Amino acid sequence: MNLDSVIKFFAPKGMHISDSVRATASEQLTVTDVMAALGMTQADAGIGLAMYLGKAGISPQDKDAAISWLTEYAKLRAPMAVRKAAGKKFSLCMRILARFAFNDYASSAADSYDCPKCHGKGLITKTSMITKSHYTMRLPQFAKTLGQSPSDFEVFRQVKDVDHQLCGKCSGTGKISKRCQCGGTGKTLDRKKSELQGVPVYKECKRCEGRGYSRPKSSVAYRGILSQLDSLPDRTWRYSWKPFYESLVTKCFEEESNAEAQLKKVTRTQDMIEIS
Template sequence: MNLENTLRYHFAKSTLISDSPRATASDSLTGTDIMAAMGMTQERAAMGYSAFLGKMGISKNDREKAIALLAEYALTKCDKVAALRKLGDEVKPMVMQQLATFAFEDYSRSAASVKQCDCCAGQGFIEADVFSMKSHYTMRLPQWAKDLKQSPSDFEVKRQVREVARVLCSTCKGKKVVSCACNDCRGRGKAVDQKATQRQGVPVLTDCKRCSGRGYERIPSTEAHAAVCQITSAISLDTWKKSVKPFYDQLITKFDIEEAWAEAQLKKITR
């Protein structure tokens, strides 16, 4: 059993909680076996199992637990980076918590993920300049104009008025969120290589250059730096790029390593 197989037991469609019906496999796992296997995996690989459940949206508690465990891990390793080692004892845990939070968001992102629309800041509406035509009369229509049957529009003055109105956001169409899928490959991870296609005469697919074949856009590391700057100003952008960003990338990779370890433990338990 792998980690993806455990998802159906969190959203069971029937009362039969097993890998396969007993009528076809007498050695199938019972519900008790599966629950025990999940508990043992959680005990042996707490960070990886919690990170996976949090990534799949099973539980917010698992998400918070994974972030907390990564923040604790980061505190044990951050002194290897000079810029982080110089931080105060009160500031350092908050910085690690912020880095762990952004690391989890990057780790859990996929082509199906959504993010807050930057254009409307998650409001669904934006303020825009709207121009309308208004008119007024310079004076009352005189009697001689009435006798000559002149149109009132001859005395009408038109002007364009600028007003600020709330209009539907054109980026998210009022949904307040936008897709994280790559704009070039639309989340597929593959794009047509125009040069190779022209040379061979048939469509040739290669990894999308914009997303490197992932199918989605990663969270810019500068956003994590901006969040850290709200806690402390001791880490400049140059320092972030030279020393702190590699440490931040290691935290993201840590989740992938721990998830692989959790899956290996689950397979070992259920084999």
């Protein structure tokens, strides 16, 4: 059993709550077995399980706990150059790095962000000046006698016209998906090999490196640190802070992998028989 199968137990759509089909075999896991397996996984790899549940949006408390643990981990593993640059704001900076690192870890192809063109409204306001006219009075009899026309009594004025149009960048949704051009699959068609072999051949997408979505840029975390350390040079960030930030993101994936390995270990058939 892997971590992806755990999600269905927190939001069941039917009365049959299990990670396998209905069967009478002894290796079928019941709800009690899964809950016991989660408890044992939490005891040995609680941080990784909390990170995954926070990433999946199951538990906001686990998300806060994972960020707090990552903050303490950052305080212990921070390089000396980072400690010196942060100074008295070291703890706050580590909290900011931990939060951005967790958001980087939790991002996926299903995420979206506000459209920068319409600022999430879905509509764009266009203002223009148009010319309108009106007649000051009806054409009097003396004007008709003199051969004047209604246009001689016409007055022109400039009016501001406000027009609301659908945003072309987000098509009126106000959101832009983080999904890559490969459709979130992480694979693209290799045209040369497909023509040679006569069948579709796929390769890893070079734009997203097989992830299916674009990662948040590290410059976003840099701007977050600049809110506290406005004098931090870009060179210091690139050579000291950025590698440490990337190591925090890697640590999140390592803890998730550890939790999944522990869950698979405790849900093996032989282990469940011994526990029962």
